Amino acid sequence: MATVVAVLTLMLTWGGTAAAATAAAPARAVASCGVLAPGASAAAEAAVRAACEQIGVWYTWGGGHGPQPGPTYGQVDPTDPDSAHDPERLGFDCSGLVRHAYARALGGDPLPGNAYHQFHAPQVSQRFTAAQGTGPLLPGDLLAWGSGGSIHHIAIYLGAGKMVEARESGTRIMVSDVRLNGDYAGAVRLAPAATPGTFSTWGTDVWTHEEPSVGSPRVHRFPGPTTVRIDCQKHAEKVTAEGYTNDAWSYLPEYGSWITNIYIKGPAWLDGVRTCS
Template sequence: MLHRTGHSRTLLVGTLLALLAVLLCTPATPATAEGACRVLAPGASAAAERAVGAACEQVGKGVWYTWGGGHGPQPGATYGQVDPTDPASEHDPERLGFDCSGLVRHAYAQATGSDPLDGVASAQYYTHRAAGRFTAAQGLAPLLPGDLLVWGTSRHLHHIALYLGAGKMVEAKQSGTKLMVSDVRLTAGYHGAVRVDTGPVSGHVFRTWGSGVWTKSEPASAAARVYALPGPTTVRVECQKHAEQVTSDGHTNDAWSYLPDYKAWMTNIYVQGPAWLESVPTCP
């Protein structure tokens, strides 16, 4: 009887040791596994869910972050560039991948069959296709999967990611890392979010010209700067008014347009079209 008990104990100890070895040798599932990257909340549009799926597909493939990646003539992964300020980017020219805005561009191109978000993070946040914008103070409560989260200031938004729901996001974070799922960082310069409308564009839409054109908090040249349009940009104009007369680049005009997506004004000098825009109402 004692012999059997000792034998049973030996078998039990052996079994436990074997189980422990299996647990120690089995790799943990990484946070960026394809199964962890998916729509995590209800309520998003079908296009937004497709955008999340397209981004998560790249996560599942183990695609790298590459500085400047994803900004070729067509959406999709491209070889990156060396960022002079980041030593970790030395291998980016050898890797096919995306930077943060390149991933967002690819995701919504796959979702829509077009290229609605070509541009860097600032251009994507200030898109004329915005269905809604949310401030940092609102937190995550109003957000839906597929919404675009941005970090930085109104003048310079330096990072963008896609919200998954449940406090998670999918992002191309930085050189030396692969695309990943992360907790949303609300305390590291988080600026807010935008919801993309992939349907027909509403409102009065115009194209600007020139580069480095500042939008202003008021229709006056001395007013606070809000955001500099990096180059020709498609914008929505809500209304226009006569205000300070401005002379710039050989043109003089006193008409200013209000751009609701920027919550700012710009002189009509840099809006393609007549000095006073046709069909656009006068601001009250």
């Protein structure tokens, strides 16, 4: 009888321990996400913490790209069968998570747009090549993947070779080892304060052009409002759109192209922006 009691006691103790371990697992997963190295700015560390708060939230294609930063229901990605349930999942895609994290850290909406826009954002103060690896990186830096000038994925560095990312449909926001193989494109560090000469575009499906003319080749499409840096502006081809007429065009150095000032929030001729030579 004593043997039976002892065995039952051992089973109950083991079961209780296992249950406690299972219950504690999410807490350990969250605890593994954080600022894992010194040296980052206060804003970058705040962005890391904001991203880590989303551990376990669904990846959902297009998630996080509503009118304001924050989780949204996603869309079906025609190229990915795993996204079939994304319209039912509240969460973020990779750039939606970055947008949310830096909005929480800095206030406002400093990084709208997709991974490409964020990698080329006017707030970028320093760039690191793929060949440099993680050695010079600090928590809060943005790592990017893509080739041929196209960026398709972005994540937030934590330090110690780790990153937090919204990776792909069918998974949840997670901590991962930094992947330096494949098409890793490098990383960027954001300035803690707004960069002078930054403005916001407005409208949807707005194109930049090689020259200050709508007849010149298109260069880049802004699917929605995006923060951009303007180097200079000039009078050139007169454009009528959205009920406005204007002959002012602005040069966007990060995109190497021009945009009509009609689609830049502000007066027709932007205050504080120099005239192009």
